[in-house]
Amino acid sequence: MKKVAVYKVDKWNPDVEVIKLAAKKIREGCLVAFPTETVYGLGANALDEEAVRKIFLAKGRPQDNPLIVHVASLEAAQKIAYCSQRALNLMKAFWPGPLTLVMKSKEIVPKITSGGLDTVAIRMPSHPVALALIEKSGIPIAAPSANTSGRPSPTNAEAVYDDLGDKIDVILDSGPTDVGVESTVIDVTGERVVLLRPGGLPVEALESFGERVILPEGLNRNERTDEKRRSPGTRYRHYAPSCKVLLWKEGEDWPELEVKKIGYLGIRKPPSSVGDDVILFESLEHYARGLFMALRYLEKRGVEVIVADYPKKEGLGLAIRDRLYRASLG
Template identity: 40%
Template structure:
């Protein structure tokens, strides 16, 4: 197969976004008055491919890039597993564009449900109102007979669904006219892709189309929760934190149901629970928060090429090892002194919603996804010996660390390092997504350096 086509789509150039209040108070309705041009043409082409073929399409969400296919057709879903090399017992998340579309998935395909009750479990309504569209996946009962292909659920009696906080993703799903089963668009076990180039590097010869909407906003996958269990349980940490969940009615006592190491003795109830994930080609050594920074020079005997990912406390290896050659990105140095923390943020003006100036939090969240980010770049450290050091500073902001983590692992892989030393962050306190960051790092790491007594 030839390499995939990269189709640039700028969400700012799709058209004018408008909102209207929902009839049931769950999620505001949205609409786009599309503008003709190459961006709409590219998105429409990808949507047509999803609706009429069984070849998956890669597309950006606010979390990571997804590999989407029609969730109702077995041939299309099977193609996702083939493109990724993904184990068949690892269930997929279904992406939707509206609450009516979700309700259609919760109703039996034969129309046997004839009562007037809402098929959406009441336990989830506070979460939907607060976090959708957004990085939250909810586990739902799969009706019988189900419209979903059996491969989506991995033969479970439930399925995961979410409404992404990306106007580009939502528009694609609506234009395709079908719900999209979509895991991350990387080769299985590799770091999740947060830019189109990551998808191209991993599976660019296995699919036809990659929508390039720029780097992702969140950088780690969605939080997965099971409200059908008692107590409600977090199956995977992600873009919505446990503290945020516990502020919602019915979720005050939500339990943590995931482990940071692979869970090999169970049938996974959600993606990311069982198999090795997020691993670059280089060996990853994770230094837990509070541990002493490594003496890189002493590693020269074992590893001639070393990658370093700094976050909150480690000093630059250039301070003791030599001088840093900072790579340039759009004319801006990516280093600690200029305050970019490894990123250059382009805060483009979001498309204004039509109508009222009073924008709900849901609308603000959706427009927030239009903010553009850039991936981190590595600095080369000149040393007096034969040791080759590449360093990336993700900065002290936890959201910035989450956004840049997978890109940093991939960037250092491209530099050909044999080992990547990562400064961990504290995931025991604070209302942030540190738990998701450390969950991914612990799954990726071949070894961990812990504080004495742990």
């Protein structure tokens, strides 16, 4: 069995030789886990069908679930997608950063990368290590989160190793990520901007830029099913630890639980009867950054149920709600 190579990499001054080695692995069709500002990604050459297939096999991911392609420039995005002027304006405003745009794909992108669709999801990460890897590779990198499909996304290298271990070739360890939830995904193929997945860039930021963003709840059922297929993380159970997750909404009573060991995470304080396994965050930003790590921590603590504070639909609260909803199956 192959053994994964783990390299510590300084976020702001990544070792050039390590980046060269990882880039070479990408070009050779291998799998490289690397940090982004959102979560750790599991990268492969986006234009190599066999390399991309390795991503699905390592994660146990359904092949109709499209991957996000990571690029290091607007020019690179234009080589693989038909970019409208609106799309280019959004890229210039919010890239590099946690915004993914779904656009019509060019034939150069294999169908396996786009989940069999005629669209492709693209973003430019802002993490210096991610950008260095993409630039040195010289090719777009397909990279979903570097975890077993359905598990909480990894926000540090330890979580990557726990889930995937020697199924992959290289892990670039640059410490914990900054945002903690995946990128916001919007569809810009039509006349309207449609939110497919809330994420690290709040919808309010897009609207302050002058774009009216239509949320999936505003679409009829058929449109919702068709359009949300274009984004990862929208149709299968995701982000779930091995124990049950319950949502505690504002205005609701505390749930009656007949279990001995309860975990809690959120901003509001829980009743004093919960016990010691309580993780409190002082803001939505901290909640988003620590969400997946907290779910994994409480799971390792052996809690039987995790009760999660379900925030309001504002700012990063929308993304946190989405992740918790999918982790709890609603």
